[in-house]
Amino acid sequence: MRFIIRNRSKRSYKCMVSLSFFFVLAFGHGQLSKDSLTLHEVLRIVLDKNPVLKQVEGSIEIANSNIGVAKSNQYPKVNLESSFTYTDPVSEVNLPIGDNPLVIPLFPNDNWNVYAGVQYLLYDFGRTKEVINISKIQKSISEEELEAARKKLTYSAVGLFNAILFTQKAIKVQERLISSLQRNLKRVDGLIQNGLATNFDRVNTKVRITTAQNKKTALQNSEDELRHHLAEHMGFNPKTISHKIRIKGNLSLTRLKLENPSPQNSTRSELTIAQHLDSVLTGNQALTSKGNLPFVTIGGTTGYRNGYMPNLDEFTFNYAAFAKITVPLFQGFKTKHELQIARTKVKNHKWRIEEVQNKIKTELEFAEESLQNYYEQFQKNKILIQQAEIAVFQARKKYENQLVTNLDLLDTEVVLAGAELSLFESEYKCVMAQYKVKEAMGVKLWESEIKQ
Numbered sequence: 001m002r003f004i005i006r007n008r009s010k011r012s013y014k015c016m017v018s019l020s021f022f023f024v025l026a027f028g029h030g031q032l033s034k035d036s037l038t039l040h041e042v043l044r045i046v047l048d049k050n051p052v053l054k055q056v057e058g059s060i061e062i063a064n065s066n067i068g069v070a071k072s073n074q075y076p077k078v079n080l081e082s083s084f085t086y087t088d089p090v091s092e093v094n095l096p097i098g099d100n101p102l103v104i105p106l107f108p109n110d111n112w113n114v115y116a117g118v119q120y121l122l123y124d125f126g127r128t129k130e131v132i133n134i135s136k137i138q139k140s141i142s143e144e145e146l147e148a149a150r151k152k153l154t155y156s157a158v159g160l161f162n163a164i165l166f167t168q169k170a171i172k173v174q175e176r177l178i179s180s181l182q183r184n185l186k187r188v189d190g191l192i193q194n195g196l197a198t199n200f201d202r203v204n205t206k207v208r209i210t211t212a213q214n215k216k217t218a219l220q221n222s223e224d225e226l227r228h229h230l231a232e233h234m235g236f237n238p239k240t241i242s243h244k245i246r247i248k249g250n251l252s253l254t255r256l257k258l259e260n261p262s263p264q265n266s267t268r269s270e271l272t273i274a275q276h277l278d279s280v281l282t283g284n285q286a287l288t289s290k291g292n293l294p295f296v297t298i299g300g301t302t303g304y305r306n307g308y309m310p311n312l313d314e315f316t317f318n319y320a321a322f323a324k325i326t327v328p329l330f331q332g333f334k335t336k337h338e339l340q341i342a343r344t345k346v347k348n349h350k351w352r353i354e355e356v357q358n359k360i361k362t363e364l365e366f367a368e369e370s371l372q373n374y375y376e377q378f379q380k381n382k383i384l385i386q387q388a389e390i391a392v393f394q395a396r397k398k399y400e401n402q403l404v405t406n407l408d409l410l411d412t413e414v415v416l417a418g419a420e421l422s423l424f425e426s427e428y429k430c431v432m433a434q435y436k437v438k439e440a441m442g443v444k445l446w447e448s449e450i451k452q
């Protein structure tokens with residue numbers, strides 16, 4: 001009867017947990033579908049829920065444990081052992097006393113031993129200290145790898161966020177173009193009824209409308225794909241949640257303000273990790289150089305065992321203490337070759353650091369140059385769209401006065417839509433180029449001021 005009650009209790013508990021989990025998911029999905037997320041909020045969700053970051057965080061815990069393992073050599077090692085050994089025959093001593101010699105066994109057949117032993121590495125010429133330092137540096141590398149993963153994911157999420165904003169603007173441009181073309185189609189139908197236009201004008205307009213609608217559909221598909229990838233970055237299942245993600249913000253261009261954007265002032269994780277690895281290799285070299293130095297160990301044991309005269313079967317308390325020095329005299333030139341390998345690795349890694357520095361310098365210079373080029377392109381597109389708006393206004397007036405054909409009017413409206421898209425695209429590229437400069441500098445987006 002008790003078993004049945006417990007079983008029901010477990011089922012009820014599991015049911016309550018399942019219902020709670022369901023309501024949490026439902027509430028979370030409802031919030032995503034109801035509220036629009038700013039860039040700050042998207043980045044916060046990415047940092048909190050992305051599974052890649054959770055994996056890297058686990059490596060930091062492993063690094064902490066490795067430090068504990070390295071420090072274990074600073075403590076004594078204590079063991080408790082017990083053993084039983086049956087021996088037959090045993091050594092005996094014959095004492096010729098009278099007619100019947102006395103036989104005295106020197107050891108018992110049943111040998112019992114229970115003891116506790118302690119051993120402490122008194123001095124190892126700095127080996128343990130070097131291992132601890134290396135383990136601490138490896139923890140720093142794990143922490144920097146977490147920062148690198150955060151930077152990579154947040155910059156990728158920013159790219160997706162702004163790409164969605166640009167795509168939404170492009171869709172609105174296409175919608176305005178479609179509306180304009182549809183109004184033009186109504187005008188053409190009226191002119192056809194009055195004998196002032198032909199079916200060729202109507203067909204030509206419908207072709208333009210279909211083309212614009214197809215482009216709008218392609219942009220909507222692109223937006224869906226971008227939402228899918230953004231959902232992945234946010235740690236959600238894209239199949240169930242991507243369509244519910246709503247974002248808000250402005251794809252507005254602001255002049256980038258960074259203090260001394262140079263490789264020397266960058267905080268790139270790649271360079272920091274390379275420098276930490278250099279310290280690890282240097283530490284390994286120092287550790288290897290101690291390979292032929294001795295170890296000094298002290299220790300002792302205490303416990304109970306039998307086998308002592310005169311009563312061999314009686315358990316007797318005993319203890320022992322020792323001091324030991326171990327000197328490696330010859331190991332087949334192992335230390336010599338290992339030291340040569342360690343020195344070569346340190347030397348080679350210096351070139352790796354220089355390679356990373358050159359890479360950062362190149363990326364920063366390219367990002368700054370791209371930003372300047374895109375900004376100039378943005379300024380030119382602002383002039384272009386003004387000219388296109390004037391051209392459309394004039395074409396509409398001339399078309400009303402039958403000074404230009406319907407095809408000429410359609411061309412100017414399509415050109416205006418293209419100019420608007422070019423303006424938005426150049427603005428989008430400028431914004432992304434700004435983020436490229438920040439990425440090349442190693443700026444942490446979750447700590448910088450991002451106002452959308």
